[in-house]
Amino acid sequence: MNQTLPPQNQGTEKTKNLVEVWSHIEDPGFHALENEINPLPKPFSVLSGGELRREKVPEKVNVLGDGVIALNQLTTVIGQGGTGKSRVTMQIAISQILGWSIAGLKTHPKPLKHLLIGTENSIYRQKSEYMKMTRSLSSEQRELVDSQIFFHVIREIDDAFIHLGSDEIRRKWLDTLERVNPDVVYIDPYGEVHVGDINKDADVRFTLREITKVCRRYNPMTAIVIVHHGRTGRANIAQAVGWDKGNFALGSKALYSGSRSQINIAPADPDDHSRIIVSCGKSNDSKPFDPIGLKLDDDTMLYGIDLEFDLQTWRDDVEGKQRGQSISIQDVIDTIGKTQKRYTDVLSGLMEEHGCARCTAARRVAEALEKGYIEKLESGEYQTSKK
Template sequence: MSTNLIEIWKEIEDPNFHVTENQLHPSPKPFTVLNGSKLRSIPVPEKVDILGDGVISLGQLTTIIGQGGTGKSRVTMQIAISQILGWSMAGLKTHPEPLKHLLIGTENSIYRQKSEYRKMTQSLSPEQREQVDANMFLHVVQEMDDAFIHLGSDDIRKKWVDTFELVNPDVVYIDPYGEVHVGDINKDADVRHTLREITKVCRRFNPRTAIVIVHHGRTGRANIAQAVGWDKGNYALGSKALYSGARSQINIAPADPDDPSRIILSSGKSNDAKPFDPVGLKLDDTTMLYGIDASFDLQAWKADVDGKQLNTNFSIKEVAQQLLDKPKKNSEIHAELGGSEAGSRRSLDRILAKGKKEGYFRTEKRGYKLTKKGSDLIA
């Protein structure tokens, strides 16, 4: 009976069926394997660093990790603008030739994106602005469908593919990771699946596209301390699979709890090069660009987040007394008050920021000046 069925099937089977099936669903090829001789001689693309030495590179996955409100989105936009213009960022060199950057995500409204982009580019020459405009592409939430970027949907995944075909970027920044993640962010398998989906979409048309994932860090004093040191790999929220999948990680942390304009950038991971040293940055409210904070002291910051502030007992009244005769700059006030370099500079910066906010001091070209409220405090 079975023999008859086989013969009947052979008679009715379309001889082209297997040919068509193999064309539509070809068998997977083996992994690419090279012997030592071929590996030694095979030509490979030149390594192209976009930021620093292996911090962001073409064909690489980098993560940027930080708590909410620490300026992650602003830092990513500044990295892109700096690279296009060949400027350094946080003391890290950028690739000299302008590359194409795509910032995709729903973390910020179009109002903030437009405002900060205009401020960041307002001081540029017409030629520089034209160059940045031609190489910066920003996903904005202008229509309802723009707000959904979750990779678990076939329709949304197609929107990603169509966007990459349209822009074909050299670098893509995904902000925030939580909006594209599929499954439980605490489960390794779900994070690995999401990273595979991100890679397939982002490198469909350009296998060397650099992928930068912006993600939230753990909150609280103890977790902020993990931005540097032994526990820097534990800084990100959720599964460690994200940390494992990245070649490089940039950690962003608040440098001062009383001054949100000051942040610290550190290397959370660097597989392909020497990690860069932690650096303090301060935001310019006019240009919305970060510059290096010369007053930042890493040891004082560590002592602060560890709850061991050093020589930090300055008061608003003590500072006000130093301003009684004339306006003074930070360095002059610090020299007169004394204290160790490790602790007192950050304490003074906090007191000056607090005193200015509460109306005891104001700033002018010559430095900090006492207000009537400050004079009354001394009296």
């Protein structure tokens, strides 16, 4: 007579029987093969104090400034639309290849290989600005730059999609990086590669991990530069410097946390798009660089240091302390009067008398000069004209 198992033991007996059956039919090498194809994750790398003391770390290689951009580092370039982020990154690449400084920051003396990937600009703009930037170079310099800089261009429809959420597109990234083997990769804009919600920390962290795995698959020392949009509006532009500079970028702050260095770019003058301010939004591994004003040369499409830029005046203007204060050409004429005055004295007089920003005073002086109401003498001083 068979004894019936209690209900609570029937499930256990069935499971035991299934395990025995599986052990008979399973290939003995199954687990070994599975572990070879899908190895178990390794533990985190941990060193004792003594091991860390003896560890030989790679030499730090600065691409730009002291840790502003460095090999094996993630840097972000943040700015509002139209502030010249793409142009600045192209100039950084060209300057580094030639050993030139940019914004007062030195570049690595040995030419590195740069790859600019992005969908922000058309091939027409890329070629036009690249041709202007390299027009004044010698044939040897031009040949060097041409061999060290690479552009992702939108030539076919599939070139326009760089989103890292697709396995097919990720494969295209890897094939491109294997072909070029760059030292520095610029991604412009970040929004085109981002996976998920740009306002969610988890999605931003996931995307940064994917970017890192892809860009450093063939070269673990590759420097990654992510170009991203900043928050718009007067109050947000003011955050390019100061206590709130970590809030400058659009979306989750995980991007700020994940980078080692951040370059902030903001408009220096709302009426003159050729002028920008470049500041250090973050610098984990070195001393932050001081904010600096840059002015675009329309002929060369290169930014040079704006000698008229004044940080405190810019702060006052963008924070609204000078809001509503404007001046006329007549005010410029009255300030100069019947005497000859230096340019700096004219600007100071206008600012003190009318409470305007320095950039406003400079703009009105330039307008008065262009229209012939004042004239500049050989001595560099200004006087009212016969007109």
